[in-house]
Amino acid sequence: MSTTLPLFRRAFFDSWRSTLGWAAGLAAATFLYLPLYPSIGGSAQMQDMIDALPAEMTKELNYDQIATGPGYTQATLYGLLGFLLMTIASVGWGAAAVGGDEESGQLELTLAHGVTRVQVVLERALSLFLRVVLLAALVFVLVRLLNDSAQLAIRPENLFGASVLFATLAQLSGTAALCAGAMSGRRTYVLAAGAAVGVLGYVFNAVGRQSEDVEWLLNLSPYHWAYGNSPVANGADWAAAGWLWGISAALVALAAFAVQARRRHVAVRPRRRSGPGFRGEAVPNVGSLRPAAGQGVGLPPFMDPLGQHQVRRGLAELAQDLLLADRPALVDQAGGDVGTRVNLSVGHHALLKVDGLGVQADDLCFDGVLLPQLQRLPEGDGLPRRHRAPAAPAHCLPYAAADHQVEAAQVHEGKVHAVVDVHGDVDVGGQDAQRQGRRLPDCQCGAAGGREQHQEGSQKQVHPPMLPISNLLASP
Amino acid sequence: MAQAISTRSLTKKFVRREVLHGVDFSVEAGSVFGVIGPNGAGKTTTMRCLLDIIRPTSGEVRVLGKDPRAGGPELRRRIGYLLGELFLEGRVTGRTLLAHYQAVSGPVAPGRIDGLAERLGLDLDRHTRKLSKGNKQKLGLVQAFMHDPELRVLDEPTSGLDPLVQQEFHAMVREAQHRGQTIFLSSHVLSEVQQTADTVAILRDGRIIAVESVSGLREGAVRRVRFTANGITAHDAGALLGAVPGVGHVEVLESGGSITLSATVEGAIQPLVRALGTLELTDLVLEEPDLEEAVLKMYSSPEDTVPAVSGAAEAAR
Known part of the structure; x- marks a missing residue:
């Protein structure tokens, strides 16, 4: 079964809420402005007030033509509020068509199905076109309805021409957004492009009308191309309409070409890099323990072959070892100050606490459970997997995945055994060269200051606060 | 195909x-x-x-x-x-x-x-x-x-x-x-x-x-074997198992005349079964191979798969 234009249908019908919303907005704007004409635009009092305003201001707001029905409609509805609403709607739809869909990751699924990239662009452009035309048609109908009661005296053919230009102008912003989206795949650029066409067009028109010196700006303003001769009053400049349609069509063609030609990737959601503590900013002191090349790892690091119970016991012994062998070193590192604390922890779990001259390792619950879990942290995207649920605290994740510190793959491959937070104000680094070789020169640990210390060839190679777990397991 | x-x-x-x-x-x-x-x-x-x-x-x-x-x-x-x-x-x-x-x-x-x-x-x-x-x-x-x-x-x-x-x-x-x-x-x-x-x-x-x-x-994967036997010393059991190709990580625990031994077996299990046949077993568990382990070996880069260097363990003492 194949339906004609499935992508168009989806883009068109799935957005009915938004279409309806904008239609309501435009209708409200129409009903707000036009019935007021007899009491505002047409009254002598109002004319006096407008005359009293600075000429620049009336020109900027197009209020110089406000005294006639068509001029009033042109200035208020087609030229200002209606223009604004239509442009926003069109840019929003144009942005969503390709760029937004790509950024949200939904385009990938669509492109994996039986469609071509060009087809996606064209059908969605068609849907954009049709929705904009629909809104313009609505405004046309409403103005026609109000024409008599509001004493606007707009000639139908002029109103039709103005409505076409109204749609055309909005269309241009929308296709600009669509095109930027197709080229970049980023919503931000897309909105910028669409808004630039709309807003700059308006501004250039407003400024360009102020004096002859800046009149050239008018030539750059799509707004002026469309509305320069006040189409509601004087009829449409069909050549301008043709030009504007032509540019829109060219933008769509460019979008189709861009999407087809993009080698990089279309539809692939950009990876967001954010989160608490990312890049070591929120928790500045981070180190990693890694066995050096050639150092023995008896068993693959994920495994816990002896069962957690035995690992637990093993780590208790390890802690004892550390207490006996490392106390002087740790105290030395701590600067020998009584009361200085060194806390080595994985996430919230303390691995080792050095409190002044007394060294404690009172929290042995970290062992066995934490290490394998931490080693299973490699999910760069932070998603829990069935067997590899990264149960360690969330703020560990960015480190495990951060490029400049520990690559996810390194954790996977067992090059990194743990990521250790070093809290506190103590520099655990800065070990002298002799001690470096004394025990497990294969581990490095960064501290206080975080990032800088993890650069290649860092001098912060220190003795480890902890042994790789697999060493212990390999020596019964 | x-x-x-x-x-x-x-x-x-x-x-x-x-x-x-x-x-x-x-x-x-x-x-x-x-x-x-x-x-x-x-x-x-x-x-x-x-x-x-x-x-x-x-x-x-x-x-x-x-x-x-x-x-x-x-x-x-x-x-x-x-x-x-x-x-x-x-x-x-x-x-x-x-x-x-x-x-x-x-x-x-x-x-x-x-x-x-x-x-x-x-x-x-x-x-x-x-x-x-x-x-x-x-x-x-x-x-x-x-x-x-x-x-x-x-x-x-x-x-x-x-x-x-x-x-x-x-x-x-x-x-x-x-x-x-x-x-x-x-x-x-x-x-x-x-x-x-x-x-x-x-x-x-x-x-x-x-x-x-x-x-x-599955063939290349490592299995675990654990058994309890009577009438053999820990030393002899260790030697017996150690001679079987593919067996490693032997650990023996002796208690009250019987021994409990656990080890890993890589590759064919026939030689192991033959060796076990000579023993007076009271319990035997031969686990299903853990393919994950076989694959993890491939995951890890070559230097990581070198057997544990005893120096590192000694240093820990």
Whole structure:
């Protein structure tokens, strides 16, 4: 079964809420402005007030033509509020068509199905076109309805021409957004492009009308191309309409070409890099323990072959070892100050606490459970997997995945055994060269200051606060 | 046998880094082929290349005999693709969404969608953006399976599914295989691949480092053996087991005239069984091989697999 234009249908019908919303907005704007004409635009009092305003201001707001029905409609509805609403709607739809869909990751699924990239662009452009035309048609109908009661005296053919230009102008912003989206795949650029066409067009028109010196700006303003001769009053400049349609069509063609030609990737959601503590900013002191090349790892690091119970016991012994062998070193590192604390922890779990001259390792619950879990942290995207649920605290994740510190793959491959937070104000680094070789020169640990210390060839190679777990397991 | 997928020197370079450095593999038609590898190994990129979502920098890809880029929509209609991460934000129900993809990717047997949804326990009338991760995954599975494509490319298909649904998924894969369809799936975890796949490829750092049949992995895998025996000293038992090829990590515990020994066995188990035959056993456990371990050996780089250096252990003393 194949339906004609499935992508168009989806883009068109799935957005009915938004279409309806904008239609309501435009209708409200129409009903707000036009019935007021007899009491505002047409009254002598109002004319006096407008005359009293600075000429620049009336020109900027197009209020110089406000005294006639068509001029009033042109200035208020087609030229200002209606223009604004239509442009926003069109840019929003144009942005969503390709760029937004790509950024949200939904385009990938669509492109994996039986469609071509060009087809996606064209059908969605068609849907954009049709929705904009629909809104313009609505405004046309409403103005026609109000024409008599509001004493606007707009000639139908002029109103039709103005409505076409109204749609055309909005269309241009929308296709600009669509095109930027197709080229970049980023919503931000897309909105910028669409808004630039709309807003700059308006501004250039407003400024360009102020004096002859800046009149050239008018030539750059799509707004002026469309509305320069006040189409509601004087009829449409069909050549301008043709030009504007032509540019829109060219933008769509460019979008189709861009999407087809993009080698990089279309539809692939950009990876967001954010989160608490990312890049070591929120928790500045981070180190990693890694066995050096050639150092023995008896068993693959994920495994816990002896069962957690035995690992637990093993780590208790390890802690004892550390207490006996490392106390002087740790105290030395701590600067020998009584009361200085060194806390080595994985996430919230303390691995080792050095409190002044007394060294404690009172929290042995970290062992066995934490290490394998931490080693299973490699999910760069932070998603829990069935067997590899990264149960360690969330703020560990960015480190495990951060490029400049520990690559996810390194954790996977067992090059990194743990990521250790070093809290506190103590520099655990800065070990002298002799001690470096004394025990497990294969581990490095960064501290206080975080990032800088993890650069290649860092001098912060220190003795480890902890042994790789697999060493212990390999020596019964 | 015809090949459903083949790649030759597939390379993909993004602006800053190269993700695939020459991936070569082929998937025979009618087989279930699993790719496992750590995050960032290039599994998803490879899959995207197969569907022309990403275009390779160099190398050759053939999917169902065609270049994905030239094959266009006709080729993609013959493929069912499940994304690694499914983003569904629109205010549409699952049913509407599937109807859309049905319109795009062509004929779906009547009742097929409802049948699949029922099997997986998915409510099609809920708005997609309100679905949980698991339910989104189910929706993704339905859209990849509904048009009965010749080839299914499934990126981490069981992620987020509960064990029962995973079983159902495995059944669906087997059924598709019986119909002669090809399945190419990826995972982090071997255990879910080994249940369905015939062949497993291990991708690491943008390269295929090994392609093994699951049965081959099983042969090469490490088992654990544990037994209790009477009438033998710990020393003799250790010596006996130590002489058996493939046995390692022997640990013996002697208590009250009997010994308990545990060890690992690699490769054939016949020699071990023969050695055990000479003993007076009171208990014997020979575990199923852990393929994960066999694969992890391949994951880890060569220096990591060198046996423990005793120096490191000594240093710990």
